Ligand SMILES: Cc1cc2nc3c(=O)[nH]c(=O)nc-3n(C[C@H](O)[C@H](O)[C@H](O)COP(=O)(O)OP(=O)(O)OC[C@H]3O[C@@H](n4cnc5c(N)ncnc54)[C@H](O)[C@@H]3O)c2cc1C
């Protein structure tokens with residue numbers, strides 16, 4: 001179980017480093033004291049002392065020279081292209097090597113999925129390269145107190161300091177940092193803001209990684225999978241799932257013009273008391289449709305009940321196959337049960353916003369059943385909405401989502417979302433109701449009111465109890481004109497400004513394509529880029545979009 005434990009704020013390692021350096025200097029001074037074998041003053045230095053002093057000055061000059069050289073522009077050091085031409089560039093800036101490692105992994109993952117990828121250090125990227133490259137993924141760390149890594153200083157001086165127009169560039173940023181520092185992922189955010197100001201289009205929102213957090217890296221991988229259009233890209237690190245139980249599943253929108261949406265109620269393992277906060281995510285371990293596993297076993301002439309060891313655990317062959325990428329029968333013909341289990345690669349995880357709070361007694365998800373182009377159900381949504389039967393074990397892990405944590409109850413909250421995005425917003429509303437916070441404004445959009453008004457009973461109850469000061473619904477297929485949440489927001493511009501004057505935060509959850517950029521555009525048009533950027537910096541404008 002991923003019970004939440006408040007981690008105490010650690011002292012930044014820069015501060016620790018400075019304190020250690022000062023202690024070292026003090027120790028050195030004390031160690032030199034015995035060298036004063038004459039009276040303290042005036043005491044002419046001995047020749048040996050002159051030699052030590054000269055060596056110290058020379059080493060200091062050499063170290064400074066080396067650091068200066070490192071920050072000077074260098075001729076580009078092109079890494080061998082991972083693919084052929086370069087429609088996608090992975091650019092990295094690293095102080096101690098982690099960003100470089102993740103950039104290499106990112107490039108290898110995408111190249112493995114068939115994309116043409118090039119890998120370059122950020123120091124070797126200039127404005128002309130950015131203008132000529134259609135898609136760039138930046139993997140950058142932060143050092144010092146919110147500073148860029150040393151090797152990126154030339155890029156900061158020569159490129160970031162200049163106003164550049166990059167309207168044709170699509171980008172994404174993986175920002176490495178440590179939440180113990182005041183300026184968490186500072187350089188990643190500066191780069192992201194600069195790219196947005198230059199007119200570049202985000203492929204998806206910046207992904208923050210606190211201390212190498214594996215969950216955040218899997219979230220980055222989720223986006224790489226969508227980018228490469230390979231839904232079964234394996235996870236970089238295995239997920240420590242817990243066995244939850246699917247208690248109930250209800251289809252919320254039979255007859256809808258959109259894809260079917262299901263409300264799932266899940267129970268934790270016995271004796272477990274999981275805790276989570278509004279905005280947190282459930283990582284799910286999908287399983288293959290039972291029919292696909294049975295068909296493979298029948299072709300191979302193997303038994304589902306055969307005992308094997310898979311992923312270090314004893315399982316039946318059927319169980320092992322249900323959680324793995326199914327190999328083509330021809331590739332594994334003639335192997336025995338254990339040999340087959342040894343070849344298996346685990347299926348990748350899927351992420352779903354948690355729609356409920358622990359005080360409601362159980363974890364709820366709102367999942368849209370997706371279809372692949374060949375008509376098969378999506379890997380994760382197919383498992384949750386179709387193949388898992390009530391009572392089934394669901395592999396689940398709760399992932400913290402600090403970037404979508406609730407604001408203080410006294411702060412007014414504007415919640416904007418569409419479709420299954422209401423899941424994350426519902427958890428926030430539930431938490432606000434529990435905290436007695438009444439200044440909530442929900443803007444929700446879907447297709448038809450009579451089919452797609454998910455969680456209608458809760459929303460109407462909260463409205464009648466005074467926990468929803470304002471509710472705007474945009475059902476796009478109900479009227480003659482297509483109306484979406486962004487239009488509702490635009491039409492309420494005066495109210496929005498008044499709420500922001502009162503200190504409100506804006507939380508957006510739902511579609512990355514369509515809704516989120518349109519809402520962003522309305523905010524920028526209504527409030528101006530400056531205020532929107534200010535809200536982002538203050539953490540008063542947050543998004544969880546997919
Ligand atoms: C932070 C986060 C929270 C999420 N919360 C929810 C939620 O509350 N409810 C919910 O239903 N989904 C949510 N998702 C999306 C979910 O993780 C899966 O991407 C989705 O269920 C499709 O996965 P699949 O395995 O069923 O489909 P796949 O097997 O991956 O693919 C099936 C088809 O769906 C398309 N597809 C996959 N993902 C997307 C996408 N994100 N947008 C558009 N098309 C897509 C693919 O191109 C393919 O054609 C969330 C995603 C993230 C990153």
Ligand SMILES: Cc1cc2nc3c(=O)[nH]c(=O)nc-3n(C[C@H](O)[C@H](O)[C@H](O)COP(=O)(O)O)c2cc1C
Nearest residue numbers: 094095096097098099141143144146177178184185
């Ligand atoms: C001296 C030092 C200063 C750091 N300063 C910050 C900081 O200001 N903000 C932050 O989010 N992370 C900070 N970090 C954490 C790093 O960004 C994080 O460890 C990252 O994973 C390192 O990646 P790299 O190896 O690619 O440089 C600092 C780390 C060190 C060692």
